[in-house]
Amino acid sequence: MYQDVLIPTDGSDGTRRSIEHGLAIADQFGATVHALSIVPEGPLGTLEAEEATPAAHRAVERVQLEAEAAGVDVVTAVEHGVPHEEILDYTDAHDIDMVIMGTQGRTGLDRVLMGSVTERVVRMSDTPVVTVRLTEDLRIEDADEAERLARDALEAEGYDREAPLTEQPHRTSASWIVPVELADERVHVHVDAVSRETRVARPPQ
Structure with missing residues (x-):
């Protein structure tokens, strides 16, 4: 029923549960997970362009690591453009069967933009879209504590x-x-900021 599941991610805390849900569905149906991050351009562009590209690669790396740990096939992609347009284009180009998105992005302006992106994808996509909210409280919000656990x-x-x-x-x-x-x-x-679990991994080349 589902062969290809798309998880768009901006790397924000709100994507954690969408990753979990996407991997669970992919595992159940033997599907491939597609992790997609967009470096915003155009009217939704970010003022932090120099930081956006490495952040996008880190975001898909996180999905790749979780997928590999779960034994789920995964492909990753980083695109540049208007986020909802790139997500819709990727969905069409790769015959995606389901899109799973978080409804909360980063704090401040980006949080508003993430909600706007999800709303547009839900409204414009011909492919089923599942939206997921972050409900868990972070237990590790301090970089020094994360480094100690690492x-x-x-x-x-x-x-x-x-x-x-x-x-x-x-x-x-x-x-x-x-x-x-x-x-x-x-x-x-x-270092999982909710569960405190750790995993040592080689970054993708």
């Missing part, structure tokens, strides 16, 4: 807990990503 995870897996960071921890999809430089490779330690 270093605990490194030590537990036999890595150097004092390894240097390649950049500061950042939060995406209600999880912290802590980038670390080990002796022979770079890894990302993902």
